[in-house]
Amino acid sequence: MAKKRxxxxxxxxxxxxxxxxxxxxGNIWRFPYMxxxxxxxxxxxxxxxxxxxxxxxxxxxxxxxxRRSHTNARxxxxxxxxxxxxxxxxxxxTILIPTLIASYYSVIxxxxxxxxxxxxxxxxxxxxxxxxxxxxxPFVSSAWTPxxxxxxxxxxxxxxxxxxxxxxxxKFSKVSLPVLFVLVVVILAYSVSLPGARQGVQYLLHxxxxxxxxxxxxxxxxxxxxxxxxxxxxxxxxxSYVSKKENILVTxxxxxxxxxxFAILAGFAIMPAxxxxxxxxxxxxxxxxxxxxxxxxxxxxxxxxxxxVMAILFFLTIIVAAMTSLISxxxxxxxxxxxxxxxxxxxxxxxxxxxxxxxGTLCSLSFGPLAGVTVGGMSLFDLLDWICSNILLLVMAxxxxxxxGWVLPRRVVRDEFTNGGTVNGRIFPVVLFLIKWVAxxxxxxxxxxxxIL
Numbered sequence: 001m002a003k004k005r006x007x008x009x010x011x012x013x014x015x016x017x018x019x020x021x022x023x024x025x026g027n028i029w030r031f032p033y034m035x036x037x038x039x040x041x042x043x044x045x046x047x048x049x050x051x052x053x054x055x056x057x058x059x060x061x062x063x064x065x066x067r068r069s070h071t072n073a074r075x076x077x078x079x080x081x082x083x084x085x086x087x088x089x090x091x092x093x094t095i096l097i098p099t100l101i102a103s104y105y106s107v108i109x110x111x112x113x114x115x116x117x118x119x120x121x122x123x124x125x126x127x128x129x130x131x132x133x134x135x136x137x138p139f140v141s142s143a144w145t146p147x148x149x150x151x152x153x154x155x156x157x158x159x160x161x162x163x164x165x166x167x168x169x170x171k172f173s174k175v176s177l178p179v180l181f182v183l184v185v186v187i188l189a190y191s192v193s194l195p196g197a198r199q200g201v202q203y204l205l206h207x208x209x210x211x212x213x214x215x216x217x218x219x220x221x222x223x224x225x226x227x228x229x230x231x232x233x234x235x236x237x238x239x240s241y242v243s244k245k246e247n248i249l250v251t252x253x254x255x256x257x258x259x260x261x262f263a264i265l266a267g268f269a270i271m272p273a274x275x276x277x278x279x280x281x282x283x284x285x286x287x288x289x290x291x292x293x294x295x296x297x298x299x300x301x302x303x304x305x306x307x308x309v310m311a312i313l314f315f316l317t318i319i320v321a322a323m324t325s326l327i328s329x330x331x332x333x334x335x336x337x338x339x340x341x342x343x344x345x346x347x348x349x350x351x352x353x354x355x356x357x358x359x360g361t362l363c364s365l366s367f368g369p370l371a372g373v374t375v376g377g378m379s380l381f382d383l384l385d386w387i388c389s390n391i392l393l394l395v396m397a398x399x400x401x402x403x404x405g406w407v408l409p410r411r412v413v414r415d416e417f418t419n420g421g422t423v424n425g426r427i428f429p430v431v432l433f434l435i436k437w438v439a440x441x442x443x444x445x446x447x448x449x450x451x452i453l
Contacts, residue, residue: 006165008241015254016173020258021234024325031263032270036281039211040203046220055224056256057434061404063248064416066239072335073233094233097392102329103359106391109322110149119311129297133290141368151447157326162349183317188269192312200275218449231396234328303431398443405436
């Protein structure tokens with residue numbers, strides 16, 4: 001007798017789990033520096049419209065694929081296309097992409113653990129502010145500490161997944177998401193109270209339209225895709241755990257709005273502090289691990305206790321955010337191994353840990369002992385990030401909307417959207433138009449901008 005497939009417990013559980021997949025380092029690590037590099041408030045406004053008009057339809061398409069197929073991400077396309085060879089092959093991308101991303105994503109999670117330890121040990125108070133930024137390079141280039149922390153972080157996330165959909169993922173999401181929002185609000189309140197923080201608030205509220213370029217639109221859409229975990233197989237997998245009774249428009253919109261809100265809160269939590277410390281807002285990916293600790297060190301000279309507490313809370317927030325996303329990536333591979341290879345959840349978790357842990361170890365070592373090993377001038381870490389962000393995610397997102405918009409029969413898509421006619425389908429034509437025409441064009445624009453402009 002086939003084992004009954006696990007499901008989320010209800011609408012709140014679905015939104016929290018999917019929001020957990022979406023809300024992660026993409027919001028608190030990537031969004032602030034992307035906004036800083038591409039015009040501040042102008043970027044934020046474009047980002048909001050891109051999420052609601054383009055990314056949300058893609059998100060809906062992936063949820064439909066998952067729920068309709070009621071299987072793992074790899075088999076979803078094959079089952080719904082009646083084993084069409086092209087879609088069977090395309091399904092393997094949904095396993096490859098999360099495996100690659102989880103491998104280097106966990107390395108960043110390990111960095112977060114290291115900086116949380118530094119915050120708890122008051123290292124930012126005992127290190128001169130001018131030397132804070134210099135701590136990052138020697139740490140990531142060392143041979144073993146980053147590797148151990150990467151494996152530790154990966155092990156925790158795999159352990160949550162081993163608990164199952166309801167007992168592991170759902171329970172963790174119900175606790176971690178509310179905690180995450182509380183933490184980022186506390187950090188925001190502290191950040192905007194700093195002397196000189198007003199300039200950072202204005203930077204995110206007053207758009208300079210002269211900063212808008214074709215790249216601004218492309219990067220805003222790309223950031224929205226990355227943040228919502230689109231093209232990674234995670235939303236398809238989570239969609240397969242959604243009950244047929246749930247209104248997927250409500251749950252998907254709730255997820256997108258939660259992700260938007262958290263990204264904006266993260267921006268207001270970080271940018272005012274960055275401006276207060278006189279740091280360049282477009283400092284790039286090192287903004288959190290190089291620039292933000294400088295803020296805490298500098299503020300610690302006058303408010304040592306408060307600065308230390310906020311540093312601890314800040315890096316705890318990053319750890320929780322990284323965990324929620326990594327858990328969803330791990331679940332993709334675990335679901336595949338359980339259904340296609342017949343493994344128990346526990347054994348599937350060990351396989352994913354071994355594969356992602358091993359590949360992630362190589363990514364970590366690419367900053368140190370393996371720094372000389374490059375492809376096209378990029379380290380293994382940078383290469384995987386570039387391939388996934390600029391090629392694989394876009395290809396997978398394009399395949400998802402093309403499949404729902406052009407391959408699945410319209411009656412099937414409508415049936416899924418309206419829960420068999422029990423949900424009002426008045427806006428269905430609009431949603432289908434966005435999936436069929438707007439989203440594919442947007443993905444192609446991002447792709448062309450990345451490689452042409």
